[in-house]
Amino acid sequence: MSEFQGMEELLQDFLLEANDLLSSVDNKLVDLERNPGDRGLLNDIFRGFHTIKGGAGFLSATELVTLCHLTENLFDRLRNGELVVTHEIMDVIMEATSGVRQMFRALADNQQPDAAPANLLATLRRAIAGELNQTAAASAPAAVASPVAVQSAAAAVDGGPDWGNLLAAVTDVPGAADEVTMPETAALAHELAKSPEQIIEQASGRRLTDKPGNQGAILGRREGERARDNTIRVDTARLDQVLNLSGEIGLTKNRLNSLRSDILAGRSDADIMSSLDQAVSQLDLLVSDLQSAVMKTRMQPIGRLFQKYPRIARDLARNLGKDVELVLVGEETEIDKTMIEDLSDPIIHLIRNAVDHGIESPAERAANGKPAHSTVRLEARQEGDHIVLLVADDGRGMDPERLRTKALEKGLITSEEANSMDDRQSYNLIFQPGFSTNDVASDISGRGVGMDVVKTNIHKLNGTIDIRTTQGGGTTFVISLPLTLAILPVLLIELGEQPFAVPLSMVREILPININQVQEVGGAAVMVVRGEVLPLLSLSGLLSWQQERVPEYGVLMQTVETAFILAVDGFAGREDAVIKSLEDFRPKGVAGVTTLSNGQIVLILDMKELLGGSATSGSMIRADFVGPQAAVA
Incomplete structure (x- = not known):
C-alpha cells in the first residue's frame, strides 16, 4: 500500500x-x-x-x-x-x-x-x-587527487585496505593516516574512487551504463524504473489562445451547417456559393492557427534539460583532476517536450566525451601554452524550422590520421577505405560501433560504445550530428533537430503510381536523370554533380520492387555519413505530414504513415534503415541502365 x-x-x-x-x-x-x-x-x-x-x-x-x-x-x-x-x-x-x-x-x-x-x-x-x-x-594541499591515486584508492577499498597506506595513496602525503580516523579515511577514499556512472547517477537521478555486453542498454533506464514524466507545464496565455480559436471554429462550423441547410433546400445562387467559399477559407485559416497553437503547448524551454549538466561536468572534471567549466547558452530556446527526455543521455555522453577526451590534462595544457581553466559550451538556438545544439570544448581537437589508424587497427575499415577518406569522413569514424582511441578501457571510456549510441538516438529523433574540429583548438558537435516530432515536412516521391514520403530535411535538390550522364565505377552506377561523384540508388532496389523502366528523376539526399542520388519515377509535391506510428507491425525501412489531403495513406520511409549503413547495399541502378559509352575504368 x-x-x-x-x-x-x-x-x-x-x-x-x-x-x-x-x-x-x-x-x-x-x-x-x-x-x-x-x-x-x-x-x-x-x-x-x-x-x-x-x-x-x-x-x-x-x-x-x-x-x-x-x-x-x-x-x-x-x-x-x-x-x-x-x-x-x-x-x-x-x-x-x-x-x-x-x-x-x-x-x-x-x-x-x-x-x-x-x-x-x-x-x-x-x-x-x-x-x-x-x-x-x-592534509594534502592539492584539492583534487590524481587519477592514479583515485584508482589506487578504489583498488584498496575493494581489497580491504590498510588504512595508513590507503590515505597516503589518496593524499600523497606520508604519515597522513595519523591525522584522520579510519571511518573518515574510508569515506574519503570511497568518494574519490567513484566512477563517472555513479557521479552521473547521483547528479541526474538516472543510471548510465557502459559495460561490456550491455551495449543495447547504454542509454536505457534501469530495469523497473518508472515511465517518463508525461506532464507538461503550459503558459495560460497559450491555453487561452487555444480556447479562443476553438470558439471561433465552433462559430464557423455553425455557419457551414447553416449554408449546408440552404444548399440542401435548393438555394445555390452566387451569394450562397460566395458565403460557402468564405466560410471554408476561414475554417482553413482557423484550423492552421489552432494546429500551431496546440504545437506551442508542447514546446518547453530547453533550459530545464540543461540544468543538471553543470553539476555533472563539475563532478567528472574533479574526478579526473581537471578544471572545467560548463557554460550554458540559449536556455530559453524552446523544444518539443517529447524530445527533451530522449536528448538527456546523448548530451551527457557528449559532455563526458568532451571532459575526458577533448580537454587536456592541466600539465598538457600548460605545455601547449593554454590556461589550466578550460571551457565546455552547451548551446541551443533555433534556425528556421530546426533546433541546433552545440557541445563545444577548447581542448586538443581531433587528429584525422590518428582516427584512421585506430579504425584500421580495430578492423573497422580497410586500407583502401582509409586511403580514400577525407577529414570529415575520418571524424565520423568515432560513431562506428566499437571505435575508441583509448588503448585501455576505463570507468570513463574506451569501450567504443557511447558515441555510436549517441548517433543512433539522435537519428531516432530525425536529427543529424556533425563534427567540427581543429587540432589544438577544440571540437564542436553540432546536433540539428526538427522543432517537433509530431509534424514532419516530407517530399512525396513516386514509384510507378505508388507515392512514398521521405523527410524533406534530407533532400538537397531534385535533378533529372539523363542515362548518358550515368557512369559505372567498380560495377556501381554513379553520377557526377558539380564535380562530386555520387552513387545512384534506385528506390525500387531499396524496396525490392521490380524495376520496370529507367527512372527519370533523382533526389540528391544527404545523411551524416554520405550523399547519394535516389532514382524515382516522379514527384507528388511537398506536405507537412502528421506522423502515425506503426506500433504492432513496422516493416523495415518504414518510419510511419501519414494521410494526404485526398485521404490516401502514404508510407514515410526511413532512409537510414533502408540504406542499412551502406550506400552500396544491393540497390544500385542495374548495369543495363548505364549508358553504353559511360563506363569508367
Whole structure:
C-alpha cells in the first residue's frame, strides 16, 4: 500500500517543484565554488534547502527533513561568515544534494525514503562544527587527487585496505593516516574512487551504463524504473489562445451547417456559393492557427534539460583532476517536450566525451601554452524550422590520421577505405560501433560504445550530428533537430503510381536523370554533380520492387555519413505530414504513415534503415541502365 494514500496529487506537485529547485541549487553550487564570496548565491541555496525541507515536513518525510536541516545549518554558518567555502565543504554539500535526489526517487515510488548514509550525516555535522576545514588544512594541499591515486584508492577499498597506506595513496602525503580516523579515511577514499556512472547517477537521478555486453542498454533506464514524466507545464496565455480559436471554429462550423441547410433546400445562387467559399477559407485559416497553437503547448524551454549538466561536468572534471567549466547558452530556446527526455543521455555522453577526451590534462595544457581553466559550451538556438545544439570544448581537437589508424587497427575499415577518406569522413569514424582511441578501457571510456549510441538516438529523433574540429583548438558537435516530432515536412516521391514520403530535411535538390550522364565505377552506377561523384540508388532496389523502366528523376539526399542520388519515377509535391506510428507491425525501412489531403495513406520511409549503413547495399541502378559509352575504368 502507498505510504501517501490520499496525498498522491500533493506528492507529485512537491516532486515537480522540488526537482526543479534542486537542479537550480546544483547549478548555483557550481557557481558558488568558483565565487565562494557571493553572499547572494549562499542565500539562494539556503532558501532552496529550506523550501525543500518545508515540503518534506508536510509529507512527514523525516529522513529528508533531517538531511535538508543539516545542510541548511551548514549554509547558515557559511552565509554568516563563520565558515569559508572550501573544496572539501563543497564535496560534502554535493554529496548531500545527491542524497536528497535519491530520496526524491523513493518518494516518487510512493515510499518514505531511508536515512541518509551515516558517514554523510557525520561529515555534515563535522563540517558544521568547523572540523572539516581543520582536517583539510592538515592534509594534502592539492584539492583534487590524481587519477592514479583515485584508482589506487578504489583498488584498496575493494581489497580491504590498510588504512595508513590507503590515505597516503589518496593524499600523497606520508604519515597522513595519523591525522584522520579510519571511518573518515574510508569515506574519503570511497568518494574519490567513484566512477563517472555513479557521479552521473547521483547528479541526474538516472543510471548510465557502459559495460561490456550491455551495449543495447547504454542509454536505457534501469530495469523497473518508472515511465517518463508525461506532464507538461503550459503558459495560460497559450491555453487561452487555444480556447479562443476553438470558439471561433465552433462559430464557423455553425455557419457551414447553416449554408449546408440552404444548399440542401435548393438555394445555390452566387451569394450562397460566395458565403460557402468564405466560410471554408476561414475554417482553413482557423484550423492552421489552432494546429500551431496546440504545437506551442508542447514546446518547453530547453533550459530545464540543461540544468543538471553543470553539476555533472563539475563532478567528472574533479574526478579526473581537471578544471572545467560548463557554460550554458540559449536556455530559453524552446523544444518539443517529447524530445527533451530522449536528448538527456546523448548530451551527457557528449559532455563526458568532451571532459575526458577533448580537454587536456592541466600539465598538457600548460605545455601547449593554454590556461589550466578550460571551457565546455552547451548551446541551443533555433534556425528556421530546426533546433541546433552545440557541445563545444577548447581542448586538443581531433587528429584525422590518428582516427584512421585506430579504425584500421580495430578492423573497422580497410586500407583502401582509409586511403580514400577525407577529414570529415575520418571524424565520423568515432560513431562506428566499437571505435575508441583509448588503448585501455576505463570507468570513463574506451569501450567504443557511447558515441555510436549517441548517433543512433539522435537519428531516432530525425536529427543529424556533425563534427567540427581543429587540432589544438577544440571540437564542436553540432546536433540539428526538427522543432517537433509530431509534424514532419516530407517530399512525396513516386514509384510507378505508388507515392512514398521521405523527410524533406534530407533532400538537397531534385535533378533529372539523363542515362548518358550515368557512369559505372567498380560495377556501381554513379553520377557526377558539380564535380562530386555520387552513387545512384534506385528506390525500387531499396524496396525490392521490380524495376520496370529507367527512372527519370533523382533526389540528391544527404545523411551524416554520405550523399547519394535516389532514382524515382516522379514527384507528388511537398506536405507537412502528421506522423502515425506503426506500433504492432513496422516493416523495415518504414518510419510511419501519414494521410494526404485526398485521404490516401502514404508510407514515410526511413532512409537510414533502408540504406542499412551502406550506400552500396544491393540497390544500385542495374548495369543495363548505364549508358553504353559511360563506363569508367
